[in-house]
Amino acid sequence: MARRAIVSLAAAALALAQTLGDNTAASQADVTRDGPPELLVSRQLLEAQHLSVGEVVSISADPKGDQPQPFRIAGVYEPLPDPMRLGALRHEVRLHLPDLVSLTSSADSVDAINVALPDPATAAAFAREVAPRLPGMMVRSTSAPDEAQRAATFIVLDRFHLAIAIVTVIGSSVFLLALTLMLVDERRETVGILRLIGFRRRRILLYMLAEGVVLAGTGAITGVVLAALLQGGVNRFFQWRYDTALLFVRVTPGVVARSIAMSVPLGVLASIASSWTLLRHEAISLSRR
Amino acid sequence: MSTATRSLAFAARSLLRQPGRAGVGILGIAAVGALLFDMLLLSRGLVVSFRELLDSVGFDVRILSSDSLPMGGARLANASQIARDLAALPEVAEAIPIRVIDAEAVPAVGFALMAIDGDFRAGRAGRAGRDGGYEGSEGLVINQRLADALKVKAGDTIRVRVSCVSGRAPLPPSPFPVAGVGEFPFDDGAQLTASTSWARLRSACGGEGDDADMLLVASREGHGADAAVRAIRRARPDLHPATNEEIVARMQQGSFSYFRQISAVLSTITLLFGFLLITVLLTVSVNQRLAEIAAVRALGFSRGRVAADVLWQSALLVGSGGLLAVPLGFALSLWLDRILKAMPGVPTSIHFFVFEPRALALHATLLVVTALAAAMYPIRLVAALPIAETLRNEVV
Numbered sequence: 001m002a003r004r005a006i007v008s009l010a011a012a013a014l015a016l017a018q019t020l021g022d023n024t025a026a027s028q029a030d031v032t033r034d035g036p037p038e039l040l041v042s043r044q045l046l047e048a049q050h051l052s053v054g055e056v057v058s059i060s061a062d063p064k065g066d067q068p069q070p071f072r073i074a075g076v077y078e079p080l081p082d083p084m085r086l087g088a089l090r091h092e093v094r095l096h097l098p099d100l101v102s103l104t105s106s107a108d109s110v111d112a113i114n115v116a117l118p119d120p121a122t123a124a125a126f127a128r129e130v131a132p133r134l135p136g137m138m139v140r141s142t143s144a145p146d147e148a149q150r151a152a153t154f155i156v157l158d159r160f161h162l163a164i165a166i167v168t169v170i171g172s173s174v175f176l177l178a179l180t181l182m183l184v185d186e187r188r189e190t191v192g193i194l195r196l197i198g199f200r201r202r203r204i205l206l207y208m209l210a211e212g213v214v215l216a217g218t219g220a221i222t223g224v225v226l227a228a229l230l231q232g233g234v235n236r237f238f239q240w241r242y243d244t245a246l247l248f249v250r251v252t253p254g255v256v257a258r259s260i261a262m263s264v265p266l267g268v269l270a271s272i273a274s275s276w277t278l279l280r281h282e283a284i285s286l287s288r289r
Numbered sequence: 290m291s292t293a294t295r296s297l298a299f300a301a302r303s304l305l306r307q308p309g310r311a312g313v314g315i316l317g318i319a320a321v322g323a324l325l326f327d328m329l330l331l332s333r334g335l336v337v338s339f340r341e342l343l344d345s346v347g348f349d350v351r352i353l354s355s356d357s358l359p360m361g362g363a364r365l366a367n368a369s370q371i372a373r374d375l376a377a378l379p380e381v382a383e384a385i386p387i388r389v390i391d392a393e394a395v396p397a398v399g400f401a402l403m404a405i406d407g408d409f410r411a412g413r414a415g416r417a418g419r420d421g422g423y424e425g426s427e428g429l430v431i432n433q434r435l436a437d438a439l440k441v442k443a444g445d446t447i448r449v450r451v452s453c454v455s456g457r458a459p460l461p462p463s464p465f466p467v468a469g470v471g472e473f474p475f476d477d478g479a480q481l482t483a484s485t486s487w488a489r490l491r492s493a494c495g496g497e498g499d500d501a502d503m504l505l506v507a508s509r510e511g512h513g514a515d516a517a518v519r520a521i522r523r524a525r526p527d528l529h530p531a532t533n534e535e536i537v538a539r540m541q542q543g544s545f546s547y548f549r550q551i552s553a554v555l556s557t558i559t560l561l562f563g564f565l566l567i568t569v570l571l572t573v574s575v576n577q578r579l580a581e582i583a584a585v586r587a588l589g590f591s592r593g594r595v596a597a598d599v600l601w602q603s604a605l606l607v608g609s610g611g612l613l614a615v616p617l618g619f620a621l622s623l624w625l626d627r628i629l630k631a632m633p634g635v636p637t638s639i640h641f642f643v644f645e646p647r648a649l650a651l652h653a654t655l656l657v658v659t660a661l662a663a664a665m666y667p668i669r670l671v672a673a674l675p676i677a678e679t680l681r682n683e684v685v
Binding site for chain 1: 309
């Protein structure tokens with residue numbers, strides 16, 4: 001049964017025929033050269049419209065769907081994950097440039113010409129050299145201002161996450177201090193007896209310090225393991241939620257090192273602070289009920 | 290003195306006996322409470338702020354070429370005619386097209402040039418010259434940053450190259466008088482913006498192009514935005530009108546949802562954290578006072594009375610921490626808001642953390658629920674305490 005639905009989508013044309021097939025993530029259908037021209041559809045569009053590779057679809061440049069042209073779906077591709085387009089519907093197709101020109105009845109014009117340089121480090125120099133030769137055209141490196149602005153968004157988000165982490169660490173430290181205070185207080189009598197039988201303050205402090213290191217280290221490692229176990233689930237949830245291949249959480253060695261470097265000293269400090277509140281008392285007052 | 294008051298006083302004395310521990314507990318709850326409060330402000334902050342921003346412009350319906358977000362889809366062709374047709378509808382008070390293109394002031398200062406007509410120029414969102422110099426329709430109203438970048442003031446003339454079609458080479462420069470310096474509500478902290486009339490932009494584009502990014506519609510008083518949208522859909526089924534509420538809902542589904550979700554995740558974690566903190570504090574406190582509790586039970590205190598003591602202790606800890614959390618959360622939200630507002634493309638008038646009375650009510654409710662839940666286990670401990678056995682073990 002023929003299906004008909006007008007779907008608005010973004011179309012991009014690629015100048016090289018070979019490129020059309022390069023980024024396909026799924027299977028390629030047998031292509032008959034005599035049939036309609038080929039296109040690639042994004043995975044999201046394929047799924048949303050229940051299309052399949054090899055199917056013939058009609059595409060029109062007119063929002064009302066007038067003057068459609070048939071295209072055969074040659075393959076499906078995963079759009080480049082773009083954090084700036086999080087939540088945006090990636091209903092896109094890729095056409096050969098002559099097909100797009102024919103579809104839009106436009107002259108032989110393009111939005112941009114991408115140039116691949118043998119040495120990407122020379123991009124800025126190349127842009128400077130070419131710009132005066134093409135008056136009225138904009139020549140710029142793909143890693144220039146737009147990319148800087150893109151990065152700026154994530155630098156800000158990174159700062160925000162860091163600020164949240166600082167507040168969480170402060171809250172956790174207070175929690176830890178409360179816990180160690182109570183832990184130490186529970187041993188009030190034991191510490192009093194140890195002091196009475198001759199243990200020096202320093203030795204008891206060292207004992208509590210060692211306990212603090214073990215507790216903080218175990219806590220930190222448990223936290224890292226928990227984060228590592230949860231990261232897959234978090235990524236899968238957000239990838240499903242936003243229909244994207246982006247990675248949202250990644251537990252890197254740097255993150256592990258930073259979290260251990262913060263949590264272990266904090267745990268040790270909390271142990272020392274709480275132990276000191278106990279040890280500064282006289283032995284007799286500690287063993288008294 | 291009622292039983293409840295006596296119980297409260299007893300719980301307060303129990304906490305005051307160990308001020309260090311109680312103080313640390315309250316501080317811990319204040320820290321997690323502040324974060325919780327901020328997450329509640331963040332959960333709807335962008336939505337509330339964006340809605341206020343849309344409403345402040347004075348139009349309650351936006352018309353687009355598709356169901357995409359404003360400025361995100363294809364342009365509307367024959368915009369002037371559409372605006373005239375829509376303005377004739379009884380439900381519509383005003384309809385004006387808006388278009389934003391790239392422009393460059395000679396020698397090389399790039400800025401966004403907005404073409405817009407109608408009463409909008411009278412100052413609802415930036416057409417008005419702050420210095421009162423704008424009178425005609427041919428001039429530019431520029432924002433202060435652009436005025437500073439170009440070192441111009443009202444009355445000066447600048448030469449501007451416009452790019453009427455995205456990606457195409459800009460047209461040769463043409464002179465634009467500066468009519469005034471204004472403020473544009475959707476500007477971010479670094480944006481250079483100017484506005485001119487629809488006719489002037491068309492003339493600068495060589496007379497071609499009557500395409501609009503969007504049509505702004507003000508519904509007629511007494512009809513409302515929903516009635517205007519229905520009327521527009523009836524008159525022009527090919528258009529995609531949306532009320533401000535619908536636009537905000539679309540934003541919520543898209544780019545705003547990240548902050549809503551991070552707020553939900555962090556709220557859950559902070560609540561869990563607070564629950565653990567209070568449970569541990571109360572449980573250890575109860576364990577250390579088993580002998581005392583058994584003694585007061587032997588003296589005639591009922592199970593309910595000792596359970597109420599634990600519950601009041603939990604309420605006092607959470608109540609004091611929660612009260613402290615609100616000003617702390619406010620201060621923290623200012624800091625976090627400043628961090629997030631540095632994001633490029635975020636209008637200066639948008640806030641990520643916005644106070645609403647419902648956030649305060651929800652904060653209080655969540656803390657009360659946490660206090661009750663956290664007190665459950667220690668209450669069970671004291672209620673099930675065997676008096677004789679405890680006295681024998683703890684005292685003898």
